Each structure stands twice: as structure tokens, then as C-alpha cells.
Amino acid sequence: VTSLVPLAVVASSLLASLVIFLLPERAVRLRTTLNLAAAVVKLGLVGLLLLAARRGEYLETRLPLLPDGTPLLLQADPLSLLFVALSSVLWLLTTVYAIGYLEDSPHRSRFFGFFGLCVSATVGVALAGNLPTFVVFYELLTLSTYPLVVHRGTAAARSAGRIYLGYTLAGGAVLLVAAVGLHDLTGPRSFARGGYLGAYAADHAVRLRLLFAALVVGLGVKAALVPLHTWLPRAMVAPAPVSALLHAVAVVKAGAFGIVRVVYEVYGVGTAHALGLLSPLAALAAVTIVYGSLRALGQDDLKRRLAFSTVSQVSYIVLGVAIFGPLASTAALVHLVHQGLMKITLFFCAGNLAETLGVHRIGEMDGCGRRMPWTMAAFTIGALGMIGVPPIAGFVSKWYLARGALAAGEDWVIAVLAASSLLNAAYFLPVLHRSWFLPPAGPWPAESPIPSSDARPSLLWPSLITAAAALLAGLLAASPGSPLDWARLVALREYGR
Amino acid sequence: VDAGALLPLSVATPLLGAVLALRRTPRAARRVGLIASVATTATGIAAAAAVWRSGTFEHAVGGWSAPLGITLVADPLAGLMLGMTSLVGLAVSAYAADYFGDDESVRLFWALWLALWASLAALFLSADLFNVYVALELATLAAVGLVALARGDAVVAAFRYLLWALVGSLLFLAGVALLYAASGVLSFEALAGALAPAPATRIGAALLLAGVAVKGALFPLHVWLPPAHAGAPAPVSAALSALLVKAGFYLVLRLGAGALAPLDPSAALEAMGWLGAGAVVWGSALALVQLRLKLLVAYSTVAQLGYLYLALALGTPAAGVQLALSHAFAKAAMFLAAGTLLRGLGHDRIEGLAGAARRMPVTLFAFGLAGVSVLGLPPSGGFVGKWLLLQSALAAGHWAFAAVAVAGGLLAAGYVFRVLAPCFAPSSVERDPVRVGELVALGLAAASIALGFSAPSLLGPLLAGSPP
Numbered sequence: 015v016t017s018l019v020p021l022a023v024v025a026s027s028l029l030a031s032l033v034i035f036l037l038p039e040r041a042v043r044l045r046t047t048l049n050l051a052a053a054v055v056k057l058g059l060v061g062l063l064l065l066a067a068r069r070g071e072y073l074e075t076r077l078p079l080l081p082d083g084t085p086l087l088l089q090a091d092p093l094s095l096l097f098v099a100l101s102s103v104l105w106l107l108t109t110v111y112a113i114g115y116l117e118d119s120p121h122r123s124r125f126f127g128f129f130g131l132c133v134s135a136t137v138g139v140a141l142a143g144n145l146p147t148f149v150v151f152y153e154l155l156t157l158s159t160y161p162l163v164v165h166r167g168t169a170a171a172r173s174a175g176r177i178y179l180g181y182t183l184a185g186g187a188v189l190l191v192a193a194v195g196l197h198d199l200t201g202p203r204s205f206a207r208g209g210y211l212g213a214y215a216a217d218h219a220v221r222l223r224l225l226f227a228a229l230v231v232g233l234g235v236k237a238a239l240v241p242l243h244t245w246l247p248r249a250m251v252a253p254a255p256v257s258a259l260l261h262a263v264a265v266v267k268a269g270a271f272g273i274v275r276v277v278y279e280v281y282g283v284g285t286a287h288a289l290g291l292l293s294p295l296a297a298l299a300a301v302t303i304v305y306g307s308l309r310a311l312g313q314d315d316l317k318r319r320l321a322f323s324t325v326s327q328v329s330y331i332v333l334g335v336a337i338f339g340p341l342a343s344t345a346a347l348v349h350l351v352h353q354g355l356m357k358i359t360l361f362f363c364a365g366n367l368a369e370t371l372g373v374h375r376i377g378e379m380d381g382c383g384r385r386m387p388w389t390m391a392a393f394t395i396g397a398l399g400m401i402g403v404p405p406i407a408g409f410v411s412k413w414y415l416a417r418g419a420l421a422a423g424e425d426w427v428i429a430v431l432a433a434s435s436l437l438n439a440a441y442f443l444p445v446l447h448r449s450w451f452l453p454p455a456g457p458w459p460a461e462s463p464i465p466s467s468d469a470r471p472s473l474l475w476p477s478l479i480t481a482a483a484a485l486l487a488g489l490l491a492a493s494p495g496s497p498l499d500w501a502r503l504v505a506l507r508e509y510g511r
Numbered sequence: 512v513d514a515g516a517l518l519p520l521s522v523a524t525p526l527l528g529a530v531l532a533l534r535r536t537p538r539a540a541r542r543v544g545l546i547a548s549v550a551t552t553a554t555g556i557a558a559a560a561a562v563w564r565s566g567t568f569e570h571a572v573g574g575w576s577a578p579l580g581i582t583l584v585a586d587p588l589a590g591l592m593l594g595m596t597s598l599v600g601l602a603v604s605a606y607a608a609d610y611f612g613d614d615e616s617v618r619l620f621w622a623l624w625l626a627l628w629a630s631l632a633a634l635f636l637s638a639d640l641f642n643v644y645v646a647l648e649l650a651t652l653a654a655v656g657l658v659a660l661a662r663g664d665a666v667v668a669a670f671r672y673l674l675w676a677l678v679g680s681l682l683f684l685a686g687v688a689l690l691y692a693a694s695g696v697l698s699f700e701a702l703a704g705a706l707a708p709a710p711a712t713r714i715g716a717a718l719l720l721a722g723v724a725v726k727g728a729l730f731p732l733h734v735w736l737p738p739a740h741a742g743a744p745a746p747v748s749a750a751l752s753a754l755l756v757k758a759g760f761y762l763v764l765r766l767g768a769g770a771l772a773p774l775d776p777s778a779a780l781e782a783m784g785w786l787g788a789g790a791v792v793w794g795s796a797l798a799l800v801q802l803r804l805k806l807l808v809a810y811s812t813v814a815q816l817g818y819l820y821l822a823l824a825l826g827t828p829a830a831g832v833q834l835a836l837s838h839a840f841a842k843a844a845m846f847l848a849a850g851t852l853l854r855g856l857g858h859d860r861i862e863g864l865a866g867a868a869r870r871m872p873v874t875l876f877a878f879g880l881a882g883v884s885v886l887g888l889p890p891s892g893g894f895v896g897k898w899l900l901l902q903s904a905l906a907a908g909h910w911a912f913a914a915v916a917v918a919g920g921l922l923a924a925g926y927v928f929r930v931l932a933p934c935f936a937p938s939s940v941e942r943d944p945v946r947v948g949e950l951v952a953l954g955l956a957a958a959s960i961a962l963g964f965s966a967p968s969l970l971g972p973l974l975a976g977s978p979p
Contacts, residue, residue, distance in 0.1 A: 035876070078967040080895060081829060081974055086964070120937070124872075146898070150889035157888060167937040175932065183924050186888075187917045194901045 017073040020088035031130025089143030097140035112255035114472025131158035189232025209282020237269030254365025262358035296336035302329035307437035342418025347501035352407035359396035362477035366469035372460025381454035392481035515570035532621035544621035548604035555597030562590030607746035627653035665742035683722025689715030702770035727759010730790030745850020753843035784824020790817025795922035804859040830899035837892030844881035844955035868934030880956035882927035892962025
């Protein structure tokens with residue numbers, strides 16, 4: 015059904031950020047109002063999309079793009095809505111967090127301008143209804159996140175930015191070639207459940223395999239698949255809210271979501287299976303899961319440990335995609351949401367520690383549970399969830415992934431899951447132990463001069479809300495409207511049931 | 512009013528303005544120049560809109576039709592080029608009004624710039640080889656004069672430009688002479704019917720294309736371009752890089768598919784495509800190592816022109832036109848932004864740009880936005896052009912051209928971010944007041960982005976109509 019609402023979802027943050035660019039630094043109140051208003055408006059518009067989808071109407075906007083009639087297509091189908099809802103909710107929370115985090119720091123108009131652009135690009139990636147549109151927003155995401163990564167302007171930040179750009183632009187170029195190659199083969203096509211390449215599989219098997227490899231490389235850079243992941247830990251120099259956004263909703267998730275789209279709605283999971291594309295993808299994901307966890311063990315810097323944890327956790331999504339069968343697909347889709355909730359909590363908490371106590375390294379975290387109990391409670395929920403402790407959201411993801419693997423006869427996946435969970439425990443539990451059970455080693459590295467029992471409310475509340483959401487998503491997984499329920503619905507659609 | 516009358520008006524209006532601008536004080540020259548620019552843009556856009564609405568039309572000047580008189584033809588291709596010239600030209604005029612002070616060179620600038628504008632309009636509307644030759648000559652001479660306005664080193668660059676341009680003119684004229692001797696006609700339409708493959712006509716066509724390649728700065732005949740475009744005053748750089756060098760691409764496209772079609776120029780076009788590939792690689796590589804911003808932008812032009820010839824070799828004029836239009840707006844924005852930086856900082860050394868983003872954020876934003884189009888990243892006109900180019904390269908199995916197109920984008924990222932990255936360095940400089948010229952550059956950059964959504968409607972008539 016044609017409607018302007020999908021366009022408005024993208025445009026709300028885009029327009030706000032264009033105005034914010036023009037605002038002088040000192041217009042704090044106006045900027046804050048605009049930021050929050052845009053986030054709330056976007057949430058309302060996403061609500062409209064959801065209501066329409068409940069009625070069975072998938073709203074779409076078409077704009078002219080290519081002369082052969084291919085439109086810039088924004089489409090609110092169940093799969094896009096899953097990602098759009100996640101990103102617009104987390105954007106609101108991250109905006110609140112960022113406003114608190116960047117109080118009194120320079121260049122805030124520039125920061126929030128690009129912040130809004132980044133969200134527009136993410137929502138565009140989610141709503142993209144065909145491959146050209148997806149490429150447009152995927153590249154826009156690269157452009158709008160670069161200024162956020164280099165925001166601090168230090169030599170380290172600019173060097174990280176250069177590496178980030180190098181990886182993502184090269185990945186984008188590979189993705190472009192692959193997208194053009196598919197477009198040339200099929201002509202203008204929209205994403206379709208069950209995929210649209212089934213008819214070509216017999217005659218163009220080699221070409222489709224090559225193009226799939228190129229697509230996975232192009233998307234794998236952002237999804238941080240090993241060995242294309244090295245930009246991610248370096249990008250940790252960015253301010254905490256940027257890291258939170260990058261890891262939970264924007265960049266990394268856009269790559270993983272792209273792989274979901276390509277497997278389910280371009281190739282079609284059956285076609286991908288028949289072409290033998292899923293097993294190599296599963297192997298790549300498994301290697302990434304184990305390697306990321308191993309590297310996380312060796313990091314003393316808290317944010318770097320979290321970054322390697324992201325490398326590992328995002329590949330659960332890819333692994334779920336790469337196992338044939340609705341159970342594994344459900345696991346992949348639900349982890350898209352669950353990983354976002356848990357990881358954003360962890361990054362918020364890392365930011366709280368850095369802002370309030372100046373704690374950046376794990377070695378400095380002794381006793382911080384008693385010093386900042388709320389923050390560390392949220393952190394604990396996120397960390398236990400990542401390990402897969404029930405009833406937190408991460409448990410549900412792993413449970414479904416394991417069931418899906420067994421159903422598909424891929425028993426080796428259980429070993430990967432077990433190894434990864436052990437490693438998760440090995441790099442998260444010592445952190446929890448230190449912060450709850452060890453006494454502080456001495457004065458905090460750089461304690462905020464304002465006396466407080468925990469982080470500022472604008473930092474603390476977003477952390478608590480996302481932690482609660484991660485807990486509830488697991489506790490209420492069986493109830494209608496939960497992320498799991500939704501993911502199951504999308505997965506069944508893709509298998510034509 | 513008869514739409515046909517718009518065609519001679521598009522040429523006569525700037526010409527009249529050029530004459531009037533010479534006779535006044537600097538202040539009055541600027542006023543005359545601005546009024547003439549607005550009027551020229553209005554007629555040009557009206558003519559382009561008339562083509563877009565109702566298709567190709569022509570006008571015999573003074574009622575004398577060919578072969579005795581001059582016939583001006585506006586088809587979809589000419590309409591697009593005229594529209595591009597009108598909009599970019601207006602922006603250049605608006606910027607120049609703010610850029611030049613009240614010294615004596617102002618009168619000369621307006622006279623030469625309006626003469627250049629008139630010649631470009633005449634070139635795009637001409638339908639025979641001799642008129643094209645005259646228009647191209649006038650445009651080149653005006654351009655040489657405009658470059659020399661900057662004095663100093665620019666005079667040397669202008670002189671070098673003049674010598675190269677003369678070589679180009681001689682080649683072109685020799686080609687025209689050979690073709691005329693063989694066929695006895697000059698109009699494109701008649702040539703397309705009269706030319707037959709023979710050594711004389713082949714040599715004539717080759718000379719013609721070689722002359723065009725020199726004027727169009729096709730690698731390796733581009734060596735005159737970087738010093739001339741970098742040395743000229745900013746609005747001149749913008750006009751030359753955005754508009755004048757497109758004349759080469761335009762003529763190859765028009766002649767290759769029209770007048771020279773009976774000679775089957777595909778081998779020549781393929782060769783030009785390889786030179787274009789060389790331009791992309793060489794121009795981008797040199798842009799990467801420049802120390803001065805304006806030279807970087809000028810080498811970027813060399814590289815970007817290469818894409819246009821790739822499109823011609825692949826037989827996809829739509830991609831070439833889309834890239835030409837996008838580059839016109841983006842490159843004009845970049846040169847104007849570079850001019851503002853040069854003015855504001857007193858230099859354009861790239862290593863000294865830190866803090867510029869604090870002082871002139873609008874200008875840097877315009878540069879970045881135009882850079883997006885030059886990189887071929889979405890959403891922008893350059894992205895759509897690159898998509899079309901890549902699609903035809905892959906469809907033709909021309910892997911080398913596809914690889915060059917992709918690699919050129921990555922190299923472009925290298926030189927654009929070389930300029931932008933230092934802007935994020937911390938600095939405590941205050942913001943300068945925003946100038947008109949900065950907004951002009953921003954408008955051009957925004958247009959190069961907007962072209963990313965215009966392709967279906969703008970290129971539609973071009974794709975639907977008969978070959979140009």
C-alpha cells in the first residue's frame with residue numbers, strides 16, 4: 015500500500031539533523047528539544063507502520079532512482095519492522111544518553127547532526143525494499159558514522175577513522191559490484207519472501223555463487239566477520255554513545271541485517287541451501303564466534319573487550335541464518351533484537367563507569383559494584399545475558415539456535431555454542447567478580463567532582479531501561495508480541511508457511 | 512512566443528551582456544553581468560524545458576535555413592547540456608559578483624565570462640561542423656583570457672593552455688576540411704548520410720576526434736588542464752572544470768552517434784575508453800599526492816573526465832550524461848569552496864586546512880557533499896551514473912572498465928578525505944560570518960546530490976528519443 019509514512023520515518027531524523035547542523039553551539043535547549051522531538055516523532059511513525067502491518071497492510075514509498083524504473087523503495091514488511099522498531103526505540107534512549115554524556119563538550123551541533131543522519135541511514139537500511147535502495151542507505155551509513163568515529167579529533171581517533179573508512183568503503187565497493195551484477199541478471203526486482211533467484215539457480219549457478227561471495231564480503235565488513243573485523247576494536251576511540259549505537263543498532267547490525275535480507279529475500283533460503291552457500295557461511299560464522307571470544311579474553315580495556323564480544327555475538331545471527339530451518343532462522347532474527355538490547359546496555363554501563371569514575375580498564379573495576387550499584391546491576395544483566403544465563407534474552411537466542419542446529423542435523427554447532435558460552439563466561443564473570451566481590455584497590459582514576467551514588471540520571475536511566483528490556487525479552491519470550499513471537503512469524507513466512 | 516526564438520536568444524543574451532559589460536565602470540559591469548546572467552539562465556532553462564516538454568525543435572536564424580544560414584537545434588541532449596550550463600553559469604556569476612572586488616579586471620571578467628557562456632550555448636545548439644568549430648574557438652579564447660586574469664603564474668598556465676588549444680583547433684579544422692572535401696556538406700544530418708568509409712574520411716574523423724580530445728583534456732592530452740584550472744580565479748576554475756571541458760565529451764557523443772556513425776567509430780571510441788581508464792587512474796593518483804587544494808581538485812577533474820569516455824566506449828550515453836551533469840555541479844561546488852578557503856586562509860595548502868572547518872563550516876560541508884557525488888557514493892547523481900556505468904560494463908563483460916570504475920571511486924575517497932580528515936582536528940578558532948559565495952557552493956553541492964533522484968525523468972527523453 016503506497017504511503018508517505020515510510021519516507022517520513024527516514025526523513026524525521028534527517029530533517030532534524032539538517033537543522034541541527036545550522037544551530038550555534040550554545041543553542042543547547044533548542045538542540046535537545048529537536049533531538050528528542052525527532053526521536054519521539056519517529057517512534058510514533060513506526061507505531062503507525064506497525065498498526066498498518068497488524069491489519070495486513072505493508073506500507074511503502076517509491077521515489078525515482080534509476081532510469082530503468084527501479085525505485086528507491088521503502089517498505090514496511092515484518093522483517094523490516096523488526097529492525098526499524100529496534101533501532102527507533104534504541105535511538106530515543108541513546109539520544110537521551112548522548113545528550114547527558116556530551117554535556118559541555120565541544121562540537122555538539124556537528125555530533126548530533128551526524129548522529130541523526132546515522133539513524134536515518136539505519137532506518138533506511140531496515141526499510142529498503144530492494145537491493146539498490148539497500149546499497150544507498152548502507153553507504154550513507156558509512157558516510158554518516160565516519161564523523162562520529164573521529165569526533166574527538168585526536169590522532170588516535172583520526173587513525174581509527176581512516177581504517178574504518180578504508181574497510182567500509184572497500185566493502186561498499188564490493189557490495190556495489192555484486193548488487194549491480196544481480197541487477198543486470200534479473201532486472202529491477204524487490205525483496206520478496208522466499209527470494210527471487212530460484213528461477214536463475216539452474217542456469218547461472220556459478221555466477222550466483224560468486225555474487226553471493228561478493229555480497230557476503232561487502233556485508234561482512236560491517237558485520238565484522240573474521241578476517242574483516244579489525245576496524246571494529248579500533249573504532250572504540252569514539253564516544254560511548256557512538257560505540258553503543260555502532261554495536262547494537264547501526265553499523266554492525268546493518269551488515270548482519272543485510273546478510274539476513276540477502277539469504278532470505280534475494281536468494282531465498284531454499285535456493286541458497288540448494289546452491290550450497292549456507293555451509294561455508296556457517297563455517298565462517300562459527301570461526302568468527304570462537305575467534306572473537308578468544309580475542310575478548312585477552313583485552314584489558316573494557317570497551318575493547320566488549321568490541322571483540324560484539325564480533326563474536328553478531329555472528330550468532332549469521333550462524334542462525336546459515337542453518338537451514340525455521341528454528342535457526344528464528345534464533346537469527348530474535349538475536350538481532352536481543353544482542354542489540356544486551357550490547358547497548360553494556361556499552362552504556364561502560365560509558366557510565368568512564369564518565370563517573372574514570373574507569374576504562376578492567377583492572378580498575380575492583381569494587382565498582384558497591385560504588386555504582388545500579389550501573390553494575392544493569393551491566394550484570396547484560397553480561398549474564400551474553401553468556402546465555404536464563405531467563406535473560408541471550409538464553410532464548412542460544413536455545414533456539416541449538417534446537418535449530420539439531421533439527422537441521424548440524425550437531426557440530428552445539429560444540430561451537432558450548433565453547434563460545436564457556437568463553438563468554440570466562441571473559442565476563444571475572445569482571446563481575448571484581449566489581450561485586452573485591453574491595454576497591456584505591457582511589458578511582460578520575461572521579462567526577464560532583465558527589466553522587468551512581469551515574470547521572472540521563473546516563474543511568476537509559477542503561478536501566480535497556481537492561482530491563484533485555485530481561486523482559488527473555489522472561490516474556492513466550493507471550494504474543496515479544497521479539498521471539500515476531501521473529502518466529504517472520505521466519506515462518508520465509509519458509510512459506 | 513515561438514519556442515524556436517529561445518535558441519538564438521540563449522546565445523545572443525550573454526553576447527549582448529558581454530559587450531555592454533565592457534563599456535561600464537567596474538560597479539556597473541557587475542550589475543550588467545548579473546542582469547545578463549539571470550536573463551541568460553532564464554532563456555536557457557526555458558529552452559531546455561521546451562525540449563523536455565515537447566521534444567526536439569529547431570530554429571533557422573534570420574529565416575535562412577542551411578546550407579546558407581545557421582540552423583540551431585535543441586534535442587534532449589542539447590537541452591540537458593544547456594540546462595546544466597544555465598544553472599551552473601548562474602551560480603558562477605553569483606559567486607563572482609561576491610568574489611571580485613572593484614578593480615579594473617572586473618569588466619574583463621564579465622565580458623569574457625559572458626562570451627564563454629554564449630559560445631557554450633552556441634556549441635550545444637549547433638548542428639553543423641563549422642559552427643561547432645567557431646563556437647569552440649571562441650570558447651577557448653575566452654577561457655584563456657579568463658585564466659590569465661589571475662596574473663602571476665596563471666599567465667604562464669594560460670599561455671600553455673593557448674598553445675595546446677591551438678594544436679587542438681588545428682587538428683579539428685583539418686578534420687573538418689577533410690570531411691568537407693569528401694562529402695561536400697557540413698551539417699551533422701547531411702554528413703551522416705553522405706560520409707562513406709574511405710581512408711580520407713577515416714583520417715578526417717580521427718583528426719576531428721583528436722582535436723576534441725585535446726580540448727576535452729582527455730588523458731594523456733590533459734597536461735594543460737591542472738595548472739590552468741588551478742591557477743585561474745575560483746569562479747573561472749569552476750566554469751572551466753564544470754562546463755567547458757564537457758564540450759569534448761559532448762562532441763564525441765554527438766558526432767560518434769550522428770555525423771560519424773557511417774564510419775563505425777566504435778574502435779576509436781574503445782581507444783578513447785582506454786585513455787579514459789588511464790585518466791581515472793592517473794588523475795586520481797596525482798590528486799592523491801598534490802600539496803595544494805586547487806591542484807587536487809583540478810586533477811580530480813582529469814580523473815572524472817575519464818569516466819565519461821568509459822561510458823562512451825561502453826555505448827551507454829545515459830551513464831555518461833548523468834556523470835557529466837553530476838560532475839558539473841559537484842566540481843563547480845568544489846572549486847568555489849576551494850576559492851573561499853583560499854581567500855579566507857590566504858593559502859590552499861592541504862596540510863594547513865586544520866581549523867578551516869571551524870571557521871567556514873558551510874564551505875567544508877559543501878566540499879564534503881560535492882565529494883560524495885564525486886566519489887560516486889549514494890545518494891547522489893554520481894552514484895546513479897556510476898551504477899549505470901558499472902551495469903553496462905558488467906553486461907558487456909568488460910571487467911577492466913568495471914574494475915577501473917570501482918578503483919577510481921576508492922582513489923577518489925582517498926583524495927576527498929585527505930581534505931576532510933584534518934577538519935576534525937580540535938581547534939578553538941571562531942566561526943567566520945557566512946558569505947554569499949559559501950551558500951552558492953552549498954547550493955551546487957546540494958544539486959549534485961539531488962541529481963541522484965532525477966535520472967528517470969531527466970534521462971528519460973534521452974533514452975526514449977532517437978540516438979543523438
